[in-house]
Amino acid sequence: MSAVVDTHGHDGHGHDAHGGGYHGAGGIMRWVTTTNHKDIGTLYLWFSFIMFMTGGAMAMAIRLELFSPGIQFFNPDLFNQFTTMHGLIMLFGAIMPAFVGFANWQIPIMIGAPDMAFARLNNWSFWLLPFAATLLVMSFFTPGGAPGVGWTLYAPLTVQMGMGMDLTIFAVHLLGMSSILGSINIITTILNMRAPGMTMMRLPLFVWTWLITAYLLVAAMPVLAGAVTMTLTDRHFGTSFFNAAGGGDPVLYQHIFWFFGHPEVYIIALPAFGVVSQVLPAFSRKPLFGYASMVYATSAIAILSFIVWAHHMYTVGMPVQGQLFFMYATTLIAIPTGVKVFNWVATMWKGSLTFETPMLFAIGFLFLFTLGGFTGLMLSLVPIDIQLHDTYYVVAHFHYVMVAGALFAAFAGVYFWFPKWTGKMYDETLGQWHFWLTMIFFNMIFFVQHFLGLAGMPRRIPDYPLIFETWNKISSIGAFGFGLTQLLFLYIILKAIRSGEKAPQKPWEGADSLEWTHLPTPVPYHSFETPPVLK
């Protein structure tokens, strides 16, 4: 521990005039005008949590309706609006901003930079989000309600919907803009702002995965912006990109959307891989196994993700050669993904493991994400997918990769870095409860959905035949439990902020990236104003 204080001492940091607290405007204006990467990271994380609760409330409504066959609580229109908004809010409002929050907090302190490259742009990237979220929620209160077209916003329905659709389109524009600006900032920070001696191949893996993710975002987000802009002009300005009556083609929309959509799933997954690649070695007390192969595997996944999009469209009637191409390309992705899973397991192999909450979530991620990868592999096979497309099997698949993948990794990251950020410890016992309840309820919701899908229950319906009742009941009960468990998470965080024990300088023995070795705990408001010296 003393070595740590030594190092930061000779950096000239920590307790000097700039090192300590915050000096600018007070109250709410502090948060509106802040350009500090730590403040902005905090804003992103809280915003993401609020959106998680909003999208979660809709999920509860969906599971409430599906608790029994028949229409009980919501008319089918409203049900469709819930599924659409649940998807959009969870992806663009909860998961993506959560990881941008991690990027803001962690990247500068992991590479020895004083802040992000464009501090004011950073402020702006964040503050676009609340406006986008407001537009999305507002669409519920327009005539005709929010769009009930599914989160993929497929034509032709999008061309026919009421004005809620326009609000959603503008919201997607804002969200896209925010992500693109954020990504440009992240790329520039990583490439230009590293401390001397922090070579590319010494970057912590979290930084690497974010670098690649940011490139994916810059390449994919504008394509989505194009797709929704075409929808907008079809609706109001007489173009016919997707409007069949004017010679357009709704299937074209699907191609453009999924050209964005598949990279998007890796935009969500890669930063999660990054967090897990920090947490697993720390609690295994071993360096990450196969660092270089991790970097190459991540890049390979990113490149491949641009040539597999039509695996979401096997049933639109494409030629068999097309199906074969996309099937082979998709199954190819399993190879780099397999490399990563192998490396994580090998990192734990013969390590001296301990199982604090971050580690539990990381191991939970490893198990369940791999399961989601397997079901993905099954869905990538054309003959199987033709059976399973648009059934609950697909719903189960993507929740294994998105919730048990991305969300579990986010939880792991919060528990892992919380002491560093705040200087307080969370309550370990409650953290363990949070993990186990989340784990159990998650599987209760989604494991049984595999059975529903295999038995033929379609996704996105408010009503279903009686034979599906039992599994739906189990799934709904799991969902209510899962929802309540996340309130426990909120309680744990608030409790830790208010009355958490003081965190030791380095609560996790095996953590070895710069923020742990070169900065005091909690991290001062300004850090690395002179770059650290790396040997």
Place this chain on the structure above:
Amino acid sequence: MSPQQIADNRRMLTRLSIVAVFMFGFGYALVPFYDRICIALGINSLEVRAEPAANTQVDLTRTVTVEFDANSHGMPWRFEPKVRHMQVHPGQLVNVDYEVSNVRSAAVTGQAVVSYGPSLAGRYVRKLDCFCFTQQTLAAGEVRRMPVSFVLDATLPAGINTVTLSYTFFEVAGKS
């Protein structure tokens, strides 16, 4: 940050913004690209018939009962077929009328959705014209007669002797 670094960062910002704008354009470029691919592969062309003209000769040896049904789902519309059922030969062109009246004192827009009984029969009902192809807007109190023209495909499986065409009108929210 040194002036050098600020300049480097600016340059990076410009380059990456260009990439973003380029990719926005790329999304649009997919439109003609997709058209070309479809033409090259001979799929999805609007001018070419998708399938060779089938033999539509009337199969007088078979008679099938077609039943007509009408519902309006939570709408202020009275909606009914002018005939409840008829006997037709596969291959024969059938014209029937439905009548719909708007009992509300305001204009209402609706969209009809069809379902078939048995559902297997659906693909053998070749509709040439139908009020369900478009949304219908009825002024307050308006009454309208609406046609359906269809042919039962001669390949209708032998086991099917009754086909039901059931239409349900749904209100198009936000349009009234």
